[in-house]
Amino acid sequence: MATRNIARFWEWGRKIICVGRNYADHAKELKNAIPTEPVLFLKPPSAYVKEGSPILVPHYSHNLHHEVELGVVIGKGGTAIPQTSAMEHVAGYVLCLDMTARDIQDECKSKGLPWTLAKAFNTSCPVSDFIPKDKIPDPGDVSLWLKVNDVLRQHGNTSQMIFSIPYLINYISGIISLEEGDLIITGTPKGVSAVQEHDELQAGIDGVVTMTFKVDKLGYKSQ
Ligand SMILES: O=C([O-])CC(=O)C(=O)O
Numbered sequence: 550m551a552t553r554n555i556a557r558f559w560e561w562g563r564k565i566i567c568v569g570r571n572y573a574d575h576a577k578e579l580k581n582a583i584p585t586e587p588v589l590f591l592k593p594p595s596a597y598v599k600e601g602s603p604i605l606v607p608h609y610s611h612n613l614h615h616e617v618e619l620g621v622v623i624g625k626g627g628t629a630i631p632q633t634s635a636m637e638h639v640a641g642y643v644l645c646l647d648m649t650a651r652d653i654q655d656e657c658k659s660k661g662l663p664w665t666l667a668k669a670f671n672t673s674c675p676v677s678d679f680i681p682k683d684k685i686p687d688p689g690d691v692s693l694w695l696k697v698n699d700v701l702r703q704h705g706n707t708s709q710m711i712f713s714i715p716y717l718i719n720y721i722s723g724i725i726s727l728e729e730g731d732l733i734i735t736g737t738p739k740g741v742s743a744v745q746e747h748d749e750l751q752a753g754i755d756g757v758v759t760m761t762f763k764v765d766k767l768g769y770k771s772q
Pocket residue numbers: 567568569570571572575579616647649654735736737
């Protein structure tokens with residue numbers, strides 16, 4: 550097998566492990582309790598989309614939300630990784646969006662069903678270019694923002710996270726072994742809101758990366 554390039558992990562990437570309700574201000578805006586343990590869910594690698602391709606609205610949703618998040622790219626796998634060595638397993642970062650069909654998520658929550666349809670559809674995980682680890686010396690102090698059609702909607706700092714990156718790596722790897730090319734997306738700060746077809750989403754990490762995505766209507770539906 551040819552050598553895999555971690556900077557293009559989304560092409561051969563593996564699991565996307567998502568942390569929910571990791572910012573108290575976002576948990577509150579959706580009237581959820583502040584968690585005492587991380588809330589986890591998964592997206593498949595088919596959820597990845599890169600700049601130049603659009604975010605597609607699932608045909609079954611009328612309330613697609615943006616959630617801007619810091620993504621942690623795993624460079625070295627492991628099981629039950631101690632917090633003290635957790636950062637040795639990180640290859641770098643991406644800025645990412647956890648696109649969420651909020652109407653479907655609300656329905657899933659009220660019926661006690663899993664969030665797969667709300668969170669794991671094609672193009673539900675837009676990602677920026679790979680950010681090498683040394684470009685973010687302190688992942689616990691990263692300022693991230695998102696604009697819809699030039700209007701600022703989200704602006705948070707990873708210092709507001711309830712569970713830190715080393716804590717999450719330890720917690721997750723004790724349940725689901727981490728592998729090279731996995732991505733952990735670490736939760737969103739407050740300000741989530743709906744996007745429509747033709748909207749332009751711009752997001753960034755101050756001084757590190759920006760990315761732009763257009764929203765398009767989903768062009769396909771299973772017959
Ligand atoms: O859908 C939600 O509210 C949970 C989530 O992904 C987050 O907090 O980032």
